[in-house]
Amino acid sequence: MSETITDHIGQLFSRPVFESLLKRRFFFTESFEIYRTSSGFKGDNRGLFDYGPPGCALQANIVDIWRKHFVLEEDMLELDCTAITPEDVFKTSGHVDRFADWMCKDPAKGEYLRADHLVENVLRARLDGDRIARGIESDRPNDAASSPDGTKKDKTKVKEVKPIKLSDSAVKEYEEILAQIDNYDGEALGRLIKRLDIRNPDGNNEVLEPKLFNLMFKSTVGPSAAAPVYLRPETAQGQFLNFRKMLEYNNNTMPFASASVGKSYRNEISPRAGLLRVREFLMAEIEHFVDPDNGKKHERFENVQHLELPFLDQSTQLSGQTTAKYLSLGKAVEKNIVNNETLGYFLGRIYQFLIKIGIDQSKLRFRQHLANEMAHYACDCWDAELLTTSGWVECVGCADRSAYDLTVHAGRTGQRLTVQEPLPEPIQIEKLEAILDKKKLGPKFRKDARAVESAISALSQDALERLSPVLEKNGEILIRVADLSGGDGTVAIGKDLLNIKRVSKIENTREYTPNVIEPSFGIGRILYSLLEHVYWSRPSDAARVVGINSGLSISLEANINVQVLSLPPSVAPTKVLLVPLSSHQSFRPIIKNLSSQLRSLGISNRIDDSNASIGKRYARNDELGTPFGITVDFDTVKDSTITLRERDTTKQVRGTTEEIISTVKRLVDGVENWEQTLCRLPVFT
């Protein structure tokens, strides 16, 4: 990492000042805050946040644009599935066994630390210490480790960096480890911790071997409490389980995509500061089902192939580099950096979406997952990462889940989760068939007979090819059966029961399991990163005119900058602020009328008729990201003209009520920009 975070006018970004703005304006807050500080409050409730009115509106606007950009424009099938999910489903999907992080216990403190974060933070601190010892300035994002609220800090963070000189080879080794930190499993992390003597920064105790901790919240259903359930850690499984119904709803035509927007839950070991690592979060996920046999082409790929995206691929990372290279999507697919057109198409659409809501494109990159970092279901995965004061943050994942999920659920339930397509003309094929002697099966397996039978009938052609010679040679084969009366297990089936033979058949249809490309959006992370990207601090009027003022006013006012959130009008929580010049009676009906006119055009607005000065009222709304302001003054009462102010330039124009309202509508709809307005209407000073 070589970035220092600045705002768009080049000022150093101060995270504490920024976070205090978000808190003051109630974008979000820690949940149950009044309880956290009360005496006797027990428990680990970090990583849970509530959105206040502006945060809630911003979130709703982002989701609304997401729906239009993806669900409507691409005709996706939206589903709303339950978060509560039976254990069976997540056993099949692999989440019960593998949706887990490695954690180390500090036995002296009784604390649990995420193993990869521990290694990462301790090595980073050592490198920082080395730079201090060598007299090199740090090049890490400023404020990355600081947070106004000490309780929210990552426990593995090293609080005080001590100067220590490292050998050149150690520096090189640490940097290589950090570049692929996501590539280590628990055993490898354990070896690193031992070899490099990595300890809990808080107290310097040794930690125990890394252990797996499952990240799903568990509960039970019903009064008997016999049925264990989990809260979903992703919305995807509900979509896979409804695959057949969706295919039918889509008149049995492929490809198609489903989509879901909803809360997911992950029992993180140590939630980070703010919205970046939380335990309950809003996700927007797409599952695009595609025929794997045509190279996963996408019919609208030509619409995005010209886009130049910053790619950071696997091989670059494994060479210890972290700089992304720009390449057109067309080239990236051609060179097989991105595996296929459908994956590439969605990377392009993700890019367009992020730019549309106001993400700074210089703080965006697409990073490919390393092999060990990949979720257990994925065969390729790219993350859209956004640069924040916490470094590069994964905000959108775009994974190729291949046929993994549909295959495992079909195997477990015995349901066909496949597509049958009529062939242009019938073909003769050779295939292996498994024929069971059902008369013998019943007496041998009794109540498990049905389970064994469905396990056999679920065997793929590949499996049969593999098993056929084994059966021939050994006289029996071993089959894994998911739901025997005594639990999961393996049964032996002999030649007397089973015959695998090659048959010749005429086929009129082709049957295949679709592959899945999954773009998955963490709305909270996108929202937080966006707020950092659009935040800046504007020297106030007072400070700007300081030259002509007395020395006293310099010291009093020079530091009172106005903080601004330059949110695009489309996502801003409120579009227009309505301010009467004073509390004079005659302004009330005019303001009320303006408000209802704007509302009927679907433009959200807020009245501020408090006693604060006009400047203060505008400053308050610059902090809320309100892009436009309308002032009503005594001239309005006479001639119905009003003033329109724009947040970023603070320039104003004047016009009749009709002119200004239609201008606001054009600005909010994106049909006109502010420069055009400045040319069209008289500037007001």
Next chain:
Amino acid sequence: MSETITDHIGQLFSRPVFESLLKRRFFFTESFEIYRTSSGFKGDNRGLFDYGPPGCALQANIVDIWRKHFVLEEDMLELDCTAITPEDVFKTSGHVDRFADWMCKDPAKGEYLRADHLVENVLRARLDGDRIARGIESDRPNDAASSPDGTKKDKTKVKEVKPIKLSDSAVKEYEEILAQIDNYDGEALGRLIKRLDIRNPDGNNEVLEPKLFNLMFKSTVGPSAAAPVYLRPETAQGQFLNFRKMLEYNNNTMPFASASVGKSYRNEISPRAGLLRVREFLMAEIEHFVDPDNGKKHERFENVQHLELPFLDQSTQLSGQTTAKYLSLGKAVEKNIVNNETLGYFLGRIYQFLIKIGIDQSKLRFRQHLANEMAHYACDCWDAELLTTSGWVECVGCADRSAYDLTVHAGRTGQRLTVQEPLPEPIQIEKLEAILDKKKLGPKFRKDARAVESAISALSQDALERLSPVLEKNGEILIRVADLSGGDGTVAIGKDLLNIKRVSKIENTREYTPNVIEPSFGIGRILYSLLEHVYWSRPSDAARVVGINSGLSISLEANINVQVLSLPPSVAPTKVLLVPLSSHQSFRPIIKNLSSQLRSLGISNRIDDSNASIGKRYARNDELGTPFGITVDFDTVKDSTITLRERDTTKQVRGTTEEIISTVKRLVDGVENWEQTLCRLPVFT
């Protein structure tokens, strides 16, 4: 109950036919359906449903209208709070102790039955049996007990009603019990079960005494699993906990309301069929904070006072009656049937909302809760109930929670959840003050000293008035302290530590705890009831022209009625169906162009270019509730005219593309109705 459910053309409502339509068109489905039928699937996963594309869109449209009707029009502060909530919060709110239902175990079967449902269903079956014995026709809603899927039935339902003659006094007693079934607590239900020999209908076993079962899902947070949490059973608590931040955000002005839309979770003992009693559901809740001292007036009450609503109040129910009486809201508040204007205002707004989304006003009533039925936090509550084939269903609750929640959370956390208002002029008041000797407090209570101190300082004036003479007389008082080191408990505080004395003070501000009026909407129940209300079955064209056809076609086609969901355009999942006359090449670009024109106007549309006949394609979309259809034919290619069809009348008009598109826009926006369109544009046959 004396209703028989019919659709709007008077045909008897068939629930199995209706439910199979909802399933076929994928409005919703049981979650993990492919698992439920698979062998070896364990667990009680009833009461969990997924919404498919039309259900999801219908839900989104209902929520969108709700937001406009309440949040925007009334300037409410919307919050999005977490579902995961620490145990402490629900201990304070009373949910850990009291958010529970009474259940009886059938020890022979190992089944749990909800006690009130058991009593209700067994007594209803006896009354039905009596009617059969007396030769009286049943007057209960048809199909109430039946469901296409046997597994979803309420376990307490009596499957086969046997004719038994009851005494007249028994009939009268049973009817009185049923009219106030929600008024019994566990002990009373237990006595009824014993006295009337009520047994599990499934097997006729005796059941055990009713026991409380808490309805919240429990889990733990973090790797230490030491922190118990619950999934919220309502969104309300998050809103109460953020009261102070919201008051600040609202510039410290009262009254104001907050609102939340989100999932809540209730671990129901025995979920009912369909969407009416589920374990995970979407709620939309409003908390309106109001000054209790001005009679809870509402400044916009005059806007709703003329509305005539059907009220079923407490006294009517206690007299054994179930017929609602129409009364204007103004009269209802005047006569104190509805306690105050704010409660009345929201009943009116709820009514307007329900009518707006298409609820049949003849199947709507407002029922007041009986004393024992009321939630533990409520001092008055009215339900908007909708009539369905399952009887009257509570869909919106409107409770007066008084100052209950803010008071208990303030007491537990020691935070001020009050409003301070400047008085018009300072007043001299007498009040009791509790003065602690802090020097003695520390040594006596050690680490509990702070908890004791905050319990004392949270005592209200009322409490001090009560405790002062006790302290005088006994030399000590007992105080409940919520968070002692050894858990909750009571401590004795003597005169040596505490002095309660009357002081005289000049006060410039008035401090009060706001009261809360809470309209709470179960979106899933509203959605299901709405679908029942707009459903009907139209004799098909084939059946209508049967007279001029051969006998053969009568027998083949007479029964093929078209099922229609007459959803208002504002809530319909899709607004316009686009159908090309055939698969002819020339139609494709026209249809595509129409689709994108409609989309740019924000009008959702769907293309059906399948090979099915036009009639079949329309029938399919009548089942989906799509209000309008546009047909493109060979004349369109020549002169750009298209046909517009309306779902309920099946009448069509013809016009130019521009005419028809602007007509659709007016119809969808509600600016024009179909009768007006029929007058304006030439009818097409």
